[in-house]
Amino acid sequence: MTVNGTRLELGVNAGIEHCRTMLEECRDHAGTGADVEINAADVARADTATLQMLIALRRDLRTNGGTLKWLAVSCEMHDVAERMGLIEALGMPAVATPAVTNSPAEN
Amino acid sequence: MSSILAVDDSSSMRQMVAFTLKSGGHEVMLANDGMEALEIARTNDFNLVITDVNMPRMDGISLVKELRQLPGYKFKPILILTTEASQEKKMQGKEAGATGWIVKPFDPEQLLATLDKVLD
Amino acid sequence: MIDLSEFHDVFFEECFEGLDIMESGLLNLDGNGADSEQINDIFRAAHSIKGAAATFGFDAMSGFSHIMETLLDEMRDGRRAVERRGLDLLLESVDCLREMVNSTKAGDTTPPPVVADLTGRIQQMLAAGPGAVAAAPAKSATAEPEQDGAPAEEVVAAESAEKSADSVAGSRNLWRIMFVPFEGLLKTGNEPARIFRELAQLGILEVKADTSCIPALDVIDPEVCYLSWNLTLGGDMTRGQIEDVFDWVTGQCELSIDLISGELPTQKAAASLSVVESVEPPVAATDQPAPAAAAVAAPASVKEESTVSEQTESSKNQTNAEPAAEAADGRAAASTAAAKDNGSIRVGIDKVDALINMVGELVITQSMLSQIGEDLSRVDSIGLERLRDGLIQLERNTRELQETVLQIRMLPISFAFNRFPRLVRDLSNKLGKRIELKLTGEQTEVDKTVLEKLGDPLVHLVRNSMDHGLESPEVRRASGKSEVGVLELSARHEGGDIVIEVIDDGAGLNRERILQKAVSKGLVSANDDLSDERIYNLIFQPGFSTAEVVSDVSGRGVGMDVVRRNIRDLGGNVTITSEAGQGSRVTIRLPLTLAILDGQLVRVGEQVYIILLVSIVESIQITAANMGQIAGRSELYRLREQYIPVVRLSELFGVPHAVTDLQAGLLVVVESEGRRVGLFVDDLMGQQQVVIKSLETNFRHVGGISGATILGDGTVALILDVAGILNECARAQESKDREFPRLAVA
Numbered sequence: 001m002t003v004n005g006t007r008l009e010l011g012v013n014a015g016i017e018h019c020r021t022m023l024e025e026c027r028d029h030a031g032t033g034a035d036v037e038i039n040a041a042d043v044a045r046a047d048t049a050t051l052q053m054l055i056a057l058r059r060d061l062r063t064n065g066g067t068l069k070w071l072a073v074s075c076e077m078h079d080v081a082e083r084m085g086l087i088e089a090l091g092m093p094a095v096a097t098p099a100v101t102n103s104p105a106e107n
Numbered sequence: 108m109s110s111i112l113a114v115d116d117s118s119s120m121r122q123m124v125a126f127t128l129k130s131g132g133h134e135v136m137l138a139n140d141g142m143e144a145l146e147i148a149r150t151n152d153f154n155l156v157i158t159d160v161n162m163p164r165m166d167g168i169s170l171v172k173e174l175r176q177l178p179g180y181k182f183k184p185i186l187i188l189t190t191e192a193s194q195e196k197k198m199q200g201k202e203a204g205a206t207g208w209i210v211k212p213f214d215p216e217q218l219l220a221t222l223d224k225v226l227d
Numbered sequence: 228m229i230d231l232s233e234f235h236d237v238f239f240e241e242c243f244e245g246l247d248i249m250e251s252g253l254l255n256l257d258g259n260g261a262d263s264e265q266i267n268d269i270f271r272a273a274h275s276i277k278g279a280a281a282t283f284g285f286d287a288m289s290g291f292s293h294i295m296e297t298l299l300d301e302m303r304d305g306r307r308a309v310e311r312r313g314l315d316l317l318l319e320s321v322d323c324l325r326e327m328v329n330s331t332k333a334g335d336t337t338p339p340p341v342v343a344d345l346t347g348r349i350q351q352m353l354a355a356g357p358g359a360v361a362a363a364p365a366k367s368a369t370a371e372p373e374q375d376g377a378p379a380e381e382v383v384a385a386e387s388a389e390k391s392a393d394s395v396a397g398s399r400n401l402w403r404i405m406f407v408p409f410e411g412l413l414k415t416g417n418e419p420a421r422i423f424r425e426l427a428q429l430g431i432l433e434v435k436a437d438t439s440c441i442p443a444l445d446v447i448d449p450e451v452c453y454l455s456w457n458l459t460l461g462g463d464m465t466r467g468q469i470e471d472v473f474d475w476v477t478g479q480c481e482l483s484i485d486l487i488s489g490e491l492p493t494q495k496a497a498a499s500l501s502v503v504e505s506v507e508p509p510v511a512a513t514d515q516p517a518p519a520a521a522a523v524a525a526p527a528s529v530k531e532e533s534t535v536s537e538q539t540e541s542s543k544n545q546t547n548a549e550p551a552a553e554a555a556d557g558r559a560a561a562s563t564a565a566a567k568d569n570g571s572i573r574v575g576i577d578k579v580d581a582l583i584n585m586v587g588e589l590v591i592t593q594s595m596l597s598q599i600g601e602d603l604s605r606v607d608s609i610g611l612e613r614l615r616d617g618l619i620q621l622e623r624n625t626r627e628l629q630e631t632v633l634q635i636r637m638l639p640i641s642f643a644f645n646r647f648p649r650l651v652r653d654l655s656n657k658l659g660k661r662i663e664l665k666l667t668g669e670q671t672e673v674d675k676t677v678l679e680k681l682g683d684p685l686v687h688l689v690r691n692s693m694d695h696g697l698e699s700p701e702v703r704r705a706s707g708k709s710e711v712g713v714l715e716l717s718a719r720h721e722g723g724d725i726v727i728e729v730i731d732d733g734a735g736l737n738r739e740r741i742l743q744k745a746v747s748k749g750l751v752s753a754n755d756d757l758s759d760e761r762i763y764n765l766i767f768q769p770g771f772s773t774a775e776v777v778s779d780v781s782g783r784g785v786g787m788d789v790v791r792r793n794i795r796d797l798g799g800n801v802t803i804t805s806e807a808g809q810g811s812r813v814t815i816r817l818p819l820t821l822a823i824l825d826g827q828l829v830r831v832g833e834q835v836y837i838i839l840l841v842s843i844v845e846s847i848q849i850t851a852a853n854m855g856q857i858a859g860r861s862e863l864y865r866l867r868e869q870y871i872p873v874v875r876l877s878e879l880f881g882v883p884h885a886v887t888d889l890q891a892g893l894l895v896v897v898e899s900e901g902r903r904v905g906l907f908v909d910d911l912m913g914q915q916q917v918v919i920k921s922l923e924t925n926f927r928h929v930g931g932i933s934g935a936t937i938l939g940d941g942t943v944a945l946i947l948d949v950a951g952i953l954n955e956c957a958r959a960q961e962s963k964d965r966e967f968p969r970l971a972v973a
Contacts, residue, residue, distance in 0.1 A: 016418075017181070019449035020449065022449075023444075026444055030445055047413075048419050052449070052453055052454055053447060056443065057444060060444045083424060083434065084423060084454070085435050085456065086438070089438045123234055181414070182413070182416050183416055198478060201475075207417070212279040213282060214281060224421060224425060
């Protein structure tokens with residue numbers, strides 16, 4: 001855990017059905033400029049709704065001096081992001097990292 | 108393996124759809140019309156709903172609207188069964204919130220392939 | 228492969244229905260000009276058959292209906308005139324398709340040779356002719372490779388530096404796709420990720436996302452899509468294939484699909500490694516050169532800028548699912564939608580027959596109970612009163628049930644009449660005569676079996692009228708008639724019967740010729756005094772044909788005698804009347820139902836026979852004064868102006884202990900085919916409903932008897948075949964046979 005950091009855990013289903021819940025969590029970090037770590041190792045389902053929300057989160061954090069780090073991202077979620085051309089916008093690592101790692105992913 | 112709700116007031120159509128879906132390894136529940144389907148959908152969690160359009164009591168378009176109001180079915184794939192030429196029905200279905208349509212008479216293999224695409 | 232064979236039967240039935248719709252539609256168009264709704268119905272019928280056949284894997288049928296559909300499509304779009312040649316070709320194709328359905332049903336899916344011929348002719352018609360376009364390729368299916376007519380354009384390379392442009396090297400086409408979902412797209416359960424996954428299956432996909440519209444976290448609505456994309460897809464896919472992937476979301480996004488490049492030279496691909504924004508739009512050529520399509524409505528969001536070489540046909544056909552006016556959806560021919568809209572269901576005929584049998588049994592039981600009720604009536608009691616009331620109620624219920632059940636088997640006679648517009652049209656062409664067909668009473672309902680068995684006799688009668696009755700235009704003109712002959716088929720209910728008539732205003736029957744022929748064949752003697760009616764009805768005798776040349780139109784071997792036999796088998800009769808120079812009228816009279824009829828019980832000795840009420844004219848007591856006798860044994864009774872032969876049933880059937888004194892018994896005058904005879908019986912008993920159970924299935928055919936039934940008391944009563952008895956008598960009489968016919972009854 002990094003100082004000033006908080007962790008965002010994504011569940012197995014990170015699809016649109018759960019986006020409202022996720023939004024609440026994301027909003028918790030809004031305006032804080034914190035360094036948020038995101039653990040998406042368990043995600044089996046992800047879609048447009050989720051990803052665009054995470055992009056918004058990343059932007060918000062960076063605007064306020066923080067970062068969004070990908071501790072882990074499941075293959076499924078990485079695939080979806082890649083398919084939608086959002087790897088860069090999300091700051092995701094170039095390849096999926098299904099295991100939680102302490103080395104910060106590309107920012 | 109998914110669980111699918113198929114709605115059609117034509118018995119032969121229901122049989123054919125059920126037969127096809129089961130062959131594809133899916134679980135199927137059938138309903139005769141929109142009202143019955145709504146009841147069943149409330150108490151069961153389906154991965155997908157296929158419904159015909161012309162049905163008594165509650166037609167397919169209305170069913171789609173109602174289903175979208177149910178919390179569990181807000182974003183689930185809902186498909187309407189319609190004839191090829193029915194552009195109007197397709198659009199009405201979409202406006203009501205349907206994900207897409209299956210054209211009938213349907214090719215069983217194609218139906219299964221379509222469903223596979225839509226069921227993650 | 229999924230096995231749908233249990234659904235085959237319904238499919239075949241629907242095919243036949245669809246083909247009938249096509250045929251009658253095509254006939255209607257002929258002479259009435261283009262009726263867009265009608266053409267649309269015909270198109271949809273063909274389309275449904277095509278789709279359904281494909282579902283079941285009947286590819287030859289599906290392919291053939293497809294080409295018919297293509298021709299019809301042009302007609303309904305207004306791209307092709309609706310004229311005779313095309314209609315004739317389509318009518319021939321309907322015949323061919325019907326043949327294919329029949330043989331497939333019989334287990335043979337090899338297309339008949341005529342398929343190839345008709346296919347060729349349709350293709351020729353499609354290729355030639357005004358407004359014709361090259362035969363449109365089948366939907367979805369084969370990817371027609373784009374032809375490279377345009378000079379190589381600037382290439383738009385893909386997304387980020389990570390991607391090597393090598394990934395699109397070597398592909399034949401490069402498409403640029405702009406995809407901007409509207410707000411509601413996600414709410415219908417559609418998901419861009421899935422769409423892109425599908426696209427990626429078509430070829431090599433590069434994705435560039437535009438995230439600029441994503442709002443801040445505090446205002447973002449996650450259910451709304453704020454992303455849009457620019458994609459490039461390389462491969463040999465067609466525009467149509469790409470459009471298919473977006474099919475479900477066309478109304479919920481902005482979508483443009485542009486062909487950037489056809490054949491992509493490899494060196495160009497290798498050269499573009501950098502991320503390039505600008506795209507040179509391809510030379511926008513006008514849409515296809517053919518005058519063809521009027522404003523063809525494409526879905527609003529699809530913009531088409533294409534090179535000349537592109538096959539816009541396929542995509543236009545695909546995105547153009549509906550013409551301007553959409554006829555009522557429920558009239559789909561080959562789908563159960565039609566049945567649903569009428570509130571009807573399909574029931575196997577065996578189930579209906581089982582139901583009818585059950586009702587038959589019920590009638591017998593009810594009759595038995597009524598009998599018991601009668602017997603008990605002598606005892607006075609309130610309970611019995613109630614029992615009797617109950618039985619009366621039961622009788623009413625049974626009758627209602629019976630009527631309702633029999634109605635199930637009833638169908639409008641139009642099913643039998645429907646083949647005739649086509650037949651008359653084709654035959655009048657062949658004969659060089661001008662004949663107008665009139666149909667009346669088509670809604671008259673008839674039992675299904677009767678309907679089926681009526682077909683062939685009607686065909687023969689109609690052909691006969693057309694061939695021998697109705698004259699050529701010249702002859703008609705010469706006799707002061709209009710050149711167009713009128714042939715009428717009519718049906719109506721009369722009493723307990725259904726009456727079907729074939730009426731023509733032709734030359735009528737030639738009395739002299741018929742008589743001559745009958746005499747020469749020994750059917751009658753030259754001295755016989757025969758009414759005109761009797762003479763005309765001689766044509767129903769076996770082997771009788773007065774046509775000089777047995778034309779292949781009426782055929783040989785299917786004579787009027789066979790017609791009569793077929794009608795008799797249905798429990799009916801057929802007669803003909805004629806007026807020389809004016810025309811002829813053939814009248815078929817059939818009992819309304821086959822299974823349950825009203826009968827009069829008569830006693831002869833200790834036997835009970837039943838005479839169907841429909842045959843009975845009257846029952847009288849014999850007055851000696853009116854009895855006469857011809858030399859020999861024939862007894863005659865004078866009934867008003869007529870002398871009718873008397874048949875003693877006791878002698879006919881060899882029944883002992885019967886009443887022999889003519890004045891002690893009763894004469895039941897019966898009629899069949901215009902002839903009358905008096906049946907002498909001991910006594911009349913009650914009347915009751917008769918459930919006919921065929922003797923032949925249980926026993927063997929017996930002369931003079933048409934069936935048997937079970938009476939209320941459980942005994943078996945034989946039902947008289949009045950027509951049969953009359954024939955025996957007539958023959959006996961006319962051949963001056965001294966030996967009165969006896970019919971053995973085992």
